[in-house]
Amino acid sequence: MGKTLFQKVWETHAVATLPNGQTQLLIGTHLVHEVTSPQAFAMLRERGLAVKFPHRTFATVDHIVPTNEIAEPYSDPLAQAMIVELRKNCRDFGITFFDTDTGKQGIVHIVGPEQGITQPGTTIACGDSHTSTHGAFGAIAFGIGTSQVRDILATGTMAIAPLKVRRINVNGRLAPGVYAKDVILHIIRVLGVNGGTGYAYEYGGSVFDRFSMEERMTVCNMSIEGGARVGYVNPDDTTFAYLKGRPYCPQGGEWEAAVARWRAVASDADATYDDTVEIRAEDIGPTVTWGINPGQAIFIDEEIPRTDEGRTESEREGIREALEHMKFQGGEPIRGKRIDVAFLGSCTNGRLSDLQEVAKYLKGRHVAAGVKAICVPGSQGVARVAEELGLDKVFSEAGFEWRGAGCSMCLAMNPDKLIGDQLCASSSNRNFKGRQGSPTGRTILMSPLMVAAAAVTGEVTDAREVFGIAAAPASV
Amino acid sequence: MALEKITQVTGRGVYVPGDDIDTDRIIPARFMKCVTFDGLGEYLFHDVRKDPSGADKPHPLNEARFAGASILLSGNNFGCGSSREHAPQAIYRAGFRAVIAEGFAEIFFGNSTQLGMPCVSASRDDIRAIAAQIEADPATSLTIDLEAGVIRAANRTFPFTMREANRQSLIDGRWDPIADLLENLPAVDRTASGLPYLAAR
Numbered sequence: 001m002g003k004t005l006f007q008k009v010w011e012t013h014a015v016a017t018l019p020n021g022q023t024q025l026l027i028g029t030h031l032v033h034e035v036t037s038p039q040a041f042a043m044l045r046e047r048g049l050a051v052k053f054p055h056r057t058f059a060t061v062d063h064i065v066p067t068n069e070i071a072e073p074y075s076d077p078l079a080q081a082m083i084v085e086l087r088k089n090c091r092d093f094g095i096t097f098f099d100t101d102t103g104k105q106g107i108v109h110i111v112g113p114e115q116g117i118t119q120p121g122t123t124i125a126c127g128d129s130h131t132s133t134h135g136a137f138g139a140i141a142f143g144i145g146t147s148q149v150r151d152i153l154a155t156g157t158m159a160i161a162p163l164k165v166r167r168i169n170v171n172g173r174l175a176p177g178v179y180a181k182d183v184i185l186h187i188i189r190v191l192g193v194n195g196g197t198g199y200a201y202e203y204g205g206s207v208f209d210r211f212s213m214e215e216r217m218t219v220c221n222m223s224i225e226g227g228a229r230v231g232y233v234n235p236d237d238t239t240f241a242y243l244k245g246r247p248y249c250p251q252g253g254e255w256e257a258a259v260a261r262w263r264a265v266a267s268d269a270d271a272t273y274d275d276t277v278e279i280r281a282e283d284i285g286p287t288v289t290w291g292i293n294p295g296q297a298i299f300i301d302e303e304i305p306r307t308d309e310g311r312t313e314s315e316r317e318g319i320r321e322a323l324e325h326m327k328f329q330g331g332e333p334i335r336g337k338r339i340d341v342a343f344l345g346s347c348t349n350g351r352l353s354d355l356q357e358v359a360k361y362l363k364g365r366h367v368a369a370g371v372k373a374i375c376v377p378g379s380q381g382v383a384r385v386a387e388e389l390g391l392d393k394v395f396s397e398a399g400f401e402w403r404g405a406g407c408s409m410c411l412a413m414n415p416d417k418l419i420g421d422q423l424c425a426s427s428s429n430r431n432f433k434g435r436q437g438s439p440t441g442r443t444i445l446m447s448p449l450m451v452a453a454a455a456v457t458g459e460v461t462d463a464r465e466v467f468g469i470a471a472a473p474a475s476v
Numbered sequence: 477m478a479l480e481k482i483t484q485v486t487g488r489g490v491y492v493p494g495d496d497i498d499t500d501r502i503i504p505a506r507f508m509k510c511v512t513f514d515g516l517g518e519y520l521f522h523d524v525r526k527d528p529s530g531a532d533k534p535h536p537l538n539e540a541r542f543a544g545a546s547i548l549l550s551g552n553n554f555g556c557g558s559s560r561e562h563a564p565q566a567i568y569r570a571g572f573r574a575v576i577a578e579g580f581a582e583i584f585f586g587n588s589t590q591l592g593m594p595c596v597s598a599s600r601d602d603i604r605a606i607a608a609q610i611e612a613d614p615a616t617s618l619t620i621d622l623e624a625g626v627i628r629a630a631n632r633t634f635p636f637t638m639r640e641a642n643r644q645s646l647i648d649g650r651w652d653p654i655a656d657l658l659e660n661l662p663a664v665d666r667t668a669s670g671l672p673y674l675a676a677r
Contacts, residue, residue, distance in 0.1 A: 014667070076509070146561040148587075154654065158657070229583060432557060
């Protein structure tokens with residue numbers, strides 16, 4: 001009987017069964033950043049332990065770095081203390097650190113793939129829930145807490161129970177102006193923010209077959225917002241073409257052998273799943289959130305739900321609380337809401353293709369008066385190529401601030417924050433209350449091009465109309 | 477280093493109603509700029525409990541009659557969002573020793589068990605009944621009996637569910653797996669030797 005990729009990778013990495021029945025799972029790639037590691041390293045020091053696999057441990061700094069005024073010492077002494085602590089820990093424990101002076105620093109989930117550290121058939125963990133991003137390469141990749149960071153540093157393993165696997169097929173053709181971000185927002189809307197609890201999501205179907213690696217990463221990134229700790233796409237020629245020649249990938253004679261191994265790790269045609277969901281690409285339109293969790297989403301031409309549309313008391317309360325925070329009325333269109341801030345960036349949509357797609361349409365257009373717009377490339381690598389291509393000029397001439405790499409306004413652990421109840425059109429992944437740094441701040445999640453359309457018009461709007469993207473002609 | 481066997485948790489309760497209470501609400505990110513977990517308890521639910529001037533907003537955790545409660549009750553999908561261990565740490569360091577909710581987000585649930593803080597699931601109706609009891613008498617003593625699989629409140633008993641492996645690790649005193657993981661280092665090396673990508677460069 002066939003196996004899923006999840007089963008295959010689990011089996012090759014299972015070290016032992018622990019007394020409570022959980023698996024001691026080998027984690028072959030450990031990504032580290034400054035927020036969730038200090039206490040873990042301190043625990044190692046307390047116990048006199050070394051890092052088990054320093055050559056498989058890679059660190060970068062992303063959450064607390066300013067995206068402008070990047071000279072040290074940072075104006076926030078707490079942030080400065082955290083980068084100093086990570087430097088010390090990496091030096092003392094012999095870990096590679098993509099520091100701000102290496103040209104390789106950036107958001108951890110952008111750095112891993114671009115360096116070729118993220119590979120098929122591997123297990124990858126990081127103290128950050130968007131670690132699911134790396135599943136786009138056919139890895140089992142997931143977020144962990146600081147105590148588990150400690151476990152992996154000290155033993156190369158952690159205690160975890162296997163997940164069920166839900167296969168999500170998206171077949172058909174996405175309409176022009178509908179992007180990977182819309183696909184995952186739609187999936188979360190349909191399955192719910194806790195629909196994936198206890199599951200790994202395996203994404204497939206013709207839409208995923210055609211997606212680039214960066215599009216697959218956008219989808220896998222937000223698996224956790226649907227409750228699924230793990231989300232992955234089976235590796236294929238698109239995966240191998242992306243990885244070929246990257247710094248940490250097998251080189252020379254080892255490359256072909258690696259590709260053969262990677263191909264074999266994909267789910268078998270006769271694999272069985274705990275359940276399967278079918279979604280038609282044609283049903284997906286440009287999607288925006290209207291509320292205070294990523295599942296509270298509608299298409300751009302739909303109306304914001306009214307409280308009485310909730311099917312249960314709990315749903316009605318959820319709508320009521322969201323409308324109160326967002327200062328929206330049920331039954332209103334979402335289109336036309338004036339925005340204060342436009343944020344293009346994050347581990348969801350801070351990659352080169354995101355910037356290229358926006359730049360294509362932004363030429364000759366300008367950010368509306370009264371809107372603060374920032375473009376944050378996800379890594380120094382992305383920034384470098386973007387600048388070679390002149391994208392930075394396109395953005396700055398259009399009135400976007402071109403920033404340095406980091407998590408920026410996604411979660412505001414750095415100076416990029418909303419003020420008061422500002423409304424932000426954002427390409428990030430969470431719209432929880434207070435997420436972007438102000439307790440009364442309001443976030444609307446959307447695709448990069450939709451962020452650009454909001455920036456240029458000053459309101460939530462349909463990017464297809466703003467940028468003249470025609471619907472595909474009907475087939476004859 | 478032997479861990480305490482956690483077979484039951486007894487204390488007063490406080491109900492924080494709502495579904496999908498996320499980790500940004502539990503501990504806003506700006507309080508995570510720290511290299512230790514010390515002092516996190518003070519910032520539990522900070523922006524829900526305090527207005528911008530720092531004054532208390534109406535919230536159960538601000539009410540004197542619930543002060544000293546060590547069992548938190550809430551709704552579905554509690555702890556959704558980030559993997560940040562700062563969230564269960566803030567709850568624990570604010571004095572809580574267990575959470576009863578309709579359901580828990582995956583990563584939050586695992587993080588809490590690993591700290592020795594049981595997270596048990598009960599039905600909406602049962603949680604409401606317990607909350608009503610607490611409202612009538614905040615001094616009500618609750619007991620979560622991990623071995624028997626029940627919650628006792630005043631004269632009533634309510635069933636709970638919890639993933640078996642996590643329940644067992646609390647009862648056995650193995651809820652922090654580091655000792656068990658360290659014991660198997662030879663097996664770790666054997667497994668690693670079968671994975672080409674783990675070979676040293």
